[in-house]
Amino acid sequence: xxxxxxxDEVEVGTELPAxxxxxxxxDLVRYAGASGDFNPIHWNERFAREVGLPDVIAHGMFxxxxxxxxxxxxxxxxxxxxxxxxxxxxxxxxxxxGAGAVVEVSGKVAAxxxxxxxxxxxxxxxxxxxxxxxxxxxxxxx
Amino acid sequence: xxxxxxxxxxSYPPTAPYEVGxxxxxxxxxxxxxxxxxxxxxxxxxxxxHADVVAPPTFPFLVTYRAAAQVVEDPELGLDxxxxxxGDQRFxxxxxxxxGDRLSVTVSIDSIKSLAGNDILSVRGEVHEASGEHVVTxxxxxxxxxxxxx
Numbered sequence: 001x002x003x004x005x006x007x008d009e010v011e012v013g014t015e016l017p018a019x020x021x022x023x024x025x026x027d028l029v030r031y032a033g034a035s036g037d038f039n040p041i042h043w044n045e046r047f048a049r050e051v052g053l054p055d056v057i058a059h060g061m062f063x064x065x066x067x068x069x070x071x072x073x074x075x076x077x078x079x080x081x082x083x084x085x086x087x088x089x090x091x092x093x094x095x096x097x098g099a100g101a102v103v104e105v106s107g108k109v110a111a112x113x114x115x116x117x118x119x120x121x122x123x124x125x126x127x128x129x130x131x132x133x134x135x136x137x138x139x140x141x142x
Numbered sequence: 143x144x145x146x147x148x149x150x151x152x153s154y155p156p157t158a159p160y161e162v163g164x165x166x167x168x169x170x171x172x173x174x175x176x177x178x179x180x181x182x183x184x185x186x187x188x189x190x191x192h193a194d195v196v197a198p199p200t201f202p203f204l205v206t207y208r209a210a211a212q213v214v215e216d217p218e219l220g221l222d223x224x225x226x227x228x229g230d231q232r233f234x235x236x237x238x239x240x241x242g243d244r245l246s247v248t249v250s251i252d253s254i255k256s257l258a259g260n261d262i263l264s265v266r267g268e269v270h271e272a273s274g275e276h277v278v279t280x281x282x283x284x285x286x287x288x289x290x291x292x
Contacts, residue, residue, distance in 0.1 A: 021175070031173045034169045034172070034173035035173070035203070036204060036208070060228045061200055061203050062174065065176075065199075066174060068198065068200060069176055071199075072198070076190075077190045077191075078178060078180055078196055079191070079235075079237065079238040081238075083232070083234045083235070084199050084200075084232070084233050085230065085232030085233065087229065087230040088228055088230060088231075134230070
């Protein structure tokens with residue numbers, strides 16, 4: 001691991017730089033191809049509505065990947081992430097309106113653990129709704 | 143009908159190895175819009191102490207999700223896939239996935255619960271490199287909406 005963040009310089013409550021991630025239909029098509037998850041609820045509006053969704057929704061794993069960037073951009077080394085988990089609480093609805101959706105992610109150090117590790121709690125919202133719950137990463141610091 | 147709880151603890155055979163390519167990692171990083179050089183440039187990854195480019199933290203889902211199809215499509219279990227949503231996801235890493243890894247997944251059913259008419263299934267995937275080295279454990283919860291009450 002080669003993160004530049006020192007455990008000694010981090011306190012409970014330290015905030016990670018927050019990020020806004022725009023999500024368009026094109027992003028979902030690209031993610032479907034890269035991940036192999038071609039569930040039509042992520043690209044076919046007619047299908048999404050037929051199964052009771054308000055519109056096409058983002059892959060939960062896409063949102064989870066975006067939220068992780070707040071941690072990996074902070075740590076520098078993606079290998080510093082030793083645990084990462086989320087609960088998918090609400091879908092990110094992505095309309096075909098030229099703008100799409102925005103996922104806002106913030107994070108802060110919630111606990112200092114043994115072995116120079118910290119637990120980071122993340123908050124992810126879209127259109128004012130919390131889209132991830134229990135979103136936590138354990139990060140190995142220097 | 144609720145799912146049969148006797149499936150708790152059942153394990154499935156290890157999957158055929160998935161070979162992780164540098165360009166697949168790059169494609170995945172592009173798809174999530176992440177420009178981190180550790181995902182693209184072997185020298186940048188080496189500077190961080192990795193043997194080759196590493197994959198983003200959620201990349202292992204590509205292999206664990208395919209492996210979990212053994213559970214989802216198990217005719218004896220009888221999960222109604224059309225009603226399944228992804229409830230939660232967690233990873234614990236021994237090390238990051240990196241290019242050149244040949245990953246095999248052993249899937250087990252950790253728990254089956256019925257809650258508010260939903261079947262809730264916890265599936266664990268232990269991901270090992272072909273050398274036998276443990277790389278990551280992934281847990282996913284699948285929620286089959288409305289199937290437990292019928």
